[in-house]
Amino acid sequence: MIKLDRRAFLKGAGASGAACAFSGGLPGSIAAMGAEPLKGSATAVNSMCEMCSTRCPISARVVDGKTVFIEGNKAAKSFGGKVCARGGAGHSLLYDPQRIVKPLKRVGERGEGKWQEISWEQAYAEIAEKMQQIKQQHGAESVVFSSKSGSEHGYVFDLAKAYGSPNTFTHFSLCPGAYGVAAQVMFGTKVKRDLGNSKYIINFGHNLYEGINMSETRGLMKAQMEKSAKLVVFDPRFSVVASKADEWYPVKPGSDIAIALALNHVLIADNLYDKAFVERYVAGFEQFAAQMRDYTPEWAASLTDVSAKDIRRIAHELAKAAPHAVVDFGHRNTFTPEEFELRRAIYAANVLIGNFERKGGIYAGKKAKTYNKFAGADVAPSLAKPGVKIPSPTAERIDTYDKQFSLVASMGGVYQSILDTFETGKPYPIHGWIMARTNPMQTMTDRARIEKVLKGLDLVVACDLYISETAAYADYMLPESTYLERDEEIADKSGKNPAYYVRQQVVEVIGDTKPAWQIFRELGIKLGYQDYYPWDDIHTLQLAQVHKDYALLKRIKTEGYVSFGKPLMLREPKMVADFTAEFATAIAADDDGSYGSHLKFKTPSGKIELYSDTVEALVAGRGNIVFRDVTLKQPDELYFIQGKVAVHTNGATHNVPMLANLMSDNAVWIHPKTAAARGIADGDKIRLTSSAGSEEGKALVTKGIRPDTVFAYMGFGSKNRELTRATGKGIHCGNLLPHQTAPISGMCVHTTGVKLEKA
Amino acid sequence: MNNIWGDMSQYDPVTWHWVIAVYLFLAGLSAGAVMVALALRWAKGEQFESPIIKAAALVAPLAICLGMLCLVFDLTKPFHFWLILINYNLSSVMSIGVIALLLYIPLTFAYALLVFRAPLANWPLLGGVAEALLGWRKPLEVLLFGLGIVVGAYTGFLISAMNVYPMLNTAILPALFLVSGISAGAAANALVALIWFKTDSHSAEISGLHRVELPVVGIEMLFLLMLFSALYFKGGAAASALASLTTGQWAVVFWALVVGVGFGIPLLSRLLPAELRHGKGVTVLAACASLTGVLALRHFILYAGQSYIS
Amino acid sequence: MNKRYVMVHDENKCIGCQACNVACRTENDVPDGVARLQVRVEGPFGEMPNLHYSYARISCQQCEDAACIKVCPTGAAYRNDDGIITINKDKCVGCQYCVAACTYKVRFMNPVTRVADKCNFCTDTRLKRGEQPACVTVCPTNALVFGDANDASSEVAQIIATRATYRDKVHLGAEPRVYRIPAKKGGIAS
Secondary structure, three states: OOOOOHHHHHHHHHOOOOOOOOOOOOOOEHHHHOOOOOOEOOOOEEEEOOOOOOOOEEEEEEEOOOEEEEEEOOOOHHHOOOOOHHHHOHHHHHOOOOOEOOOEEEOOOOOOOOEEEOOHHHHHHHHHHHHHHHHHHHOHHHEEEEEOOOHHHHHHHHHHHHHOOOOEEOHHHHOOHHHHHHHHHHHOOOOEEOHHHOOEEEEOOOOOOOOOOHHHHHHHHHHHHHOOOEEEEEOOEOOHHHHOOOEEEOOOOOOHHHHHHHHHHHHHHOOOOOHHHHHHHEEOHHHHHHHHOOOOHHHHHHHHOOOHHHHHHHHHHHHHHOOOEEEEOOOOOOOOOOHHHHHHHHHHHHHHOOOEOOOOOEEOOOOHHHHHHHHOOOOOOOOOOOOOOOOOOOOOOOHHHOHHHHHHHOOOOOOOHHHHHHHHOOOOOOOEEEEEOOOHHHHOOOHHHHHHHHHHOOEEEEEEOOOOOOHHHOOEEEEEOOHHHOOOOEEEOOOOOOEEEEOOOOEOOOOOOEOHHHHHHHHHHHOOOHHHOOOOOHHHHHHHHOOOOHHHHHHHHHHOEEEOOOOOOOOOHHHHHHHHHHOOOOOOOOOOOOOHHHOOOOOOOOOEEOOOHHHHHHOOOOOOOOOOOOOOOOOOOEEEEEEOOOOOOOOOOOOOHHHHHHOOOOOEEEOHHHHHHOOOOOOOEEEEEOOOOEEEEEEEEOOOEOOOEEEEEOOOOEOOOOOOOOEOOOOOHHHOOOOOEOOOOOOEOOOEEEEEEEO | OOOOOOOOHHHOOOOOOHHHHHHHHHHHHHHHHHHHHHHHHHHHOOOOOOHHHHHHHHHHHHHHHHHHHHHHHHOOOHHHOOHHHHOOOOOOHHHHHHHHHHHHHHHHHHHHHHHOHHHHOOOHHHHHHHHHHHOOHHHHHHHHHHHHHHHHHHHHHHHHOOOOOOOOOOOHHHHHHHHHHHHHHHHHHHHHHHHOOOOOOOOHHHHHHHHHHHHHHHHHHHHHHHHHHHHHHHOHHHHHHHHHHOOOHHHHHHHHHHHHHHHHHHHHHOOOOHHHHOOHHHHHHHHHHHHHHHHHHHHHHHHHHHHOOO | OOOOEEEEEEOOOOOOOOHHHHHHHHHHOOOOOOOOOEEEEEEEEEEOOEEEEEEEEEOOOOOOOOHHHHHOOOOOEEEOOOOOEEEOOOOOOOOOHHHHHOOOOOOEEOOOOOOEEOOOOOOOOOHHHOOOOHHHHHOOOOOEEEEEOOOOOOHHHHHHHHOOOEOOOHHHOOOOOEEEEOOOOOOOOO
16 A cells, blocks of 8 residues: 655645646645645544534544544534535645745735745734734724634634724625614524524525525434424525425525515415414514515515415415424525515514424523423533633724614624725724625625735734635734634533533644634734733633533533433423423423413513514614515616535635635526627637626536526635635626625625626 | 536546557457468468568567557556456456467467567577477467457457447457457458568469459348347437437448458448559458557447437 | 444435545545546436435445446456455456446546546545445434344344335346435435
């Protein structure tokens, strides 16, 4: 057997794709710095994935000193011990010759691609000096901080707070935000869906078989295969989930809300809704019902290209399967500026069928505190929040300058408000941007405008694994260790019962990288905020989290994922019975066997709010769920929509060798009729032009898309020189999407109109 | 759906390329040259070393050695070729071919020594060996002729033993390759005899070769017809392989080079007046045309054959 | 011996996500540009809105009557004690006869080792350690089931006995050991 040495391994890993412009030469890269042979645990270490934001529990081990085999952690039952293509390719990222493993300082113009290797000490000193300078001249609030959500954002946001800037952003408003805000308004909490136990699922383009979220993907498949659930999908594109559906409707882009409203109309008009549930738990039903009166299936049919007959039948089928049925509230926004209303309309349909805290419906997560309250004892340990309280900055956030976004501010903010503020200088000018593991050039909109902002600031710092398209414009590039190289604090993974898991180091750090917690802690200390960082390392922090319960910490680390108690859904008598049987001290069930009387909502009314005074106060007329016609494209344009693919994550994985080898281009889906009218054949070069920009790519002529729509998988067509496997390959979606923010939810709108021509 | 599963180039059904076509051509030519020359010699009861037998004695070892070089350097591990000489799998046509070639190649050399014993007489060792072999000439010739058939047919069996390729997986292919190898061998013999051994193109030897030509080409055409009609009647994937006759570059190769040059030129040359037809120029031209045709046929069969799978 | 390892691919459950593809290359050190295993999603076929995709596992079919074993001149392609067809790298000269002859066109030349390569159900890696093949281990939707079909109590034996399955290109007589549960058009058969 031929034994691959490290060089052969690196050569193999880098051999993909086009000739590397920087081959061996990209400063700070593994190729330039060299790397030690892979050292790490040959026995499996339980940890947490980071190839996407789902953060699945994984189990990883080093094989023959060459590679890391990653599978799911079987202790996490709903994840089934499984891992997707991205998760399995973690070692390809780890050992990618193009990964940056030494701090870099820009030496040319921003975005020019000229870098110099520097020490961490120099990086911290120079960044801290510039930050102090900006603070003195313009105030701390003029520096914005953004981060991928997850472990990193805590470290970045703590630094922002200590420094004195309120302006912290995650990708919330670029991706999952609308359903979060809508849930907060209606239920006073985030909600989850119990797909695995559902008998009837209505899906508005929640592409779980391509945008894989292991637990939910498996849940949906379980429902379909084991519960014979019926799946109805509304999506302009024939996605994988559409291909597995019992019924697929190629709905007109952006019109999903009309379907959701019409479902509500039928549920009410045909007396199919759960009156007892509504009476007991719902506020604002009268206003809501009055508003729904006009939204007949016939009205929806004219807007959506779905027949009134089908909509009516689906509403009846949904009601018949209730309460073990769900209208999936989706994930990534794509559809319409009326995102907030769309998500509320979807939640409303769930409320009407009374599926809250029922199997196969929607429910609220049960963290230890809640769970223990029902158990009447501390049956699950709670995590402490160690650390020193950092005073909140007093300056106003830039996104709440427009008050309608005040609901979003605490949830991740309106990320793209940076673009508006940079242009208007309101409420005040911004001068710096510090970011970690975020690539807005791919995931936001209007790439050209982001470039203008980045070029116009006094300081740009990026912490990342690669010189991403956005990091390419940074003054300083701080290389973070990959998730396989770092330990992190314990994370709460509670669902129907409390659960914790933890990220653990699997291999020794390659090169001169650091975990984000250390990078931002050390930068904070350099800035003089050592008082806010009482813990020296992550192990001390972990121990503090478990209230110094060594045995518990050891258990969490050994098992990787630990859950406590039994799954509990408050209105499911069987589960409540199991729960009370398990815990002698548990609160007694109601007469109907449920915990229904204990169901409270953290809304102003204490009930589920189908009508919201809070929202009405923010924007008059938006308290109720109302349909508003929106223009998503000009008559001579095609709808441009995007989606996720199973082998890549947003704008983050397109340079990972193994994944780039699987897919490096996003040929654009065009209906045969649309293609023929423009003389386009499959594989032809094409050009898409929108109000924001123009992109050249390849045509994929397919029947799986509406004739009035084109589709591309997102994250491709990177424009910086440093990502040689991704750059210039495919359509750059962010460059075609104009900057537009949806009311209330603050979402980036990801549907626009494009002109299509043969290039 | 976009391709998200990666590179597909390994799934190109064409595995063996032109080097193998050249190998198949040279092996067939070597065997054909031996068979034609020996047959003529036996038919005429010749007792001397005719230019044709000299040509064959030279062509056979040279062609097969060149062919073996092609084969070895087409291996992904050419310097491990010896592995194939010490490991045998008798269900493999290639393994049987190796055994046949291990016998055939030394014999072609032995026969060459024997034929050229006069010019080699002054060489101490070779001359002695050549003289010693003389006594074994007849059994040597019979064995060589027999192995010629085996080697010639083997080139066809090698590729017909793969049932995934309907055009290759036919019983007629070994026969076709054997016959076209004979036609190539005859042409090579004629060329070498004419150019190297200065035979007169009007000589009895050359006219003997001419007499072989017509029936051989006829049988070749018949076998091709049988091959294609078998595909046609088999239907399905086999029938769709017939598209190789009408579309793509291999259709051009077939009609222009195999049929036009390989069959057409030699046959048309026969229509010329006897004086012209037996001239050196026309004979050389016809022989070259035959060789081109056979080489083209190997390419056509190999590429078109591999392009269509069941 | 007496084992008959087979793989069942449920095309209803398969979502074409390539988790198997990636796990396979990691476990078996498969170089870039070549694959032991791909799942191809082809289509859509049919007419809107009654479209469907096909989800096809492309990998060694572990034929009972294997062309590769027959044609290999050196015996480098062989069936091991578990009945799994695998490759003796030390015997392979790289003649590519097996690659050409393979009924399913799933053998390839490994550009690093320069010998013939293909799926061997992870016999030398995971099976040796008593684990399931890499693809089966990671498959997010449990679309793959692997086991000994000669063991009547095994899941694979029961699936083959009770579910409608098909195998690719059976007319070529190779008797492949990869069974496929056909997808129901426009939905999932359960």
